[in-house]
Amino acid sequence: MWSIKGRLSTRLMNICVASLCKAKQLEKAEVVIVDGIRIGVQPDVVTYNTLITAYCRFVGIDAGYSILYRMKEAGIYPDTITYNSLIAGATRYCMLSRCFDLLEEMLEMSILPDIWSYNTLMHCFFKLRKPDEAYRVFQDILLKDISVHPATFNILINGLCMNGYTENALMLFRSIKRHGFIPQLATYNILIHGLCKSGRGKTAREFLNELVESGHIPNAITYTTVMKCCFRCRQFEEGLKIFAEMRRKGYTYDAFAYCTVASMLLKTGKMNEANEYLGYIITNGFDLDIVSFNTIVNLYCKEGQLDIAYKMLHEAEKKGLESDKYTHTIFIDGLCRTGNFKEAQQHLDYMSMMGFDSNLVALNSFINGLCKAGHLDHALRMFESMDAKDSITYSTMVHSLCNARRFRAASKLLLSCIRGGMRILKSDKRGVIDGLRGSGYSQEARKVQSKIRLAKILHD
């Protein structure tokens, strides 16, 4: 009798712990467990699995591991879900080798990996931009005859899109549908998002129709995705209409949609309106995460109010939020706008010290700032020192060198940009050629022109 009651209570405790974990209330969850133990309710494997998931997500992978030790000490054996949670934690922080360590540990303990172990591993490969290896995991799943989960396809489609294989994602989507797989709402959301990101708004629209026709009801994610797509295609009216509809339907319960709108307004220079939207989420008690703070900080940086921007950053830190590469990039851009290159450099140094995966955007921003302020040689030195450059790096430099009438330097960079197979704005190419010609370098102008033509032939 007593033991049945005990098990029932453990289930109740788990429900309680799960909802607290979901709300990031880890301390409260721990209190519930301690209180439970005091009155004789023992935590079980589910309790610890829930904790591991939450600690990995909100604190870090090592915090997740420490729960694993705690449960082992308490004499509770980890199961597949325990390890899946840790693998998900490792994937969150892109730690591929940890994923393999965990898989190995599972096998050593005769805990069999399931479809979720493989799904997560596949996701990790995609996050690390290794689509081939991710696809190999999928083939492995089929080979091992493990039955797939709808999420397997979602992860695949998303991963393919995010790695530039939109066409393959589309083919996969169609082929699994032919094989009788009924796409989930999430599958449609993922595909629509991928299509929007690769600039295929029209196809995205078609799938939005298909989504509705197949009986799904669009959710907040669908709306935000489509709204963003409108803004991308400069259909501002249409996008704002979608936002209004979201409001009517009660889908604006978090800061997501507001931040999308505010960013669009910032990009198009409508500071006052952006201020309104962001003011609304600040004063109306929305739970702001680092992305929301970044959007707000961006507003103040663009307005040149760096002091308020820093105040917001401190507020975010007080909430226990950690600044990310976006935060620093926004500050670098803002500091450059106000001519404070020294402090901008400090943010850059901090980023490389912290090992942020790619600060190319930040460097581009810095270079742009230097150019705008007329420090062309400083910008050039920076440019030369960069080991990775993209088309934006090149166009910024080429454009600025043309403005300074340094056409020969501009043409040199333009040519190396083309050699690298990168695209550059037509107006910048024109600027270089016309500039060379106008300053008496018509032979070099012809050379550049023919190289551009050659690149075009090779590219198409």
Added chain:
DNA sequence: CTAGGGTTAG
């Protein structure tokens, strides 16, 4: 009990 939406540069 894990995938999917929002934030950065020319």
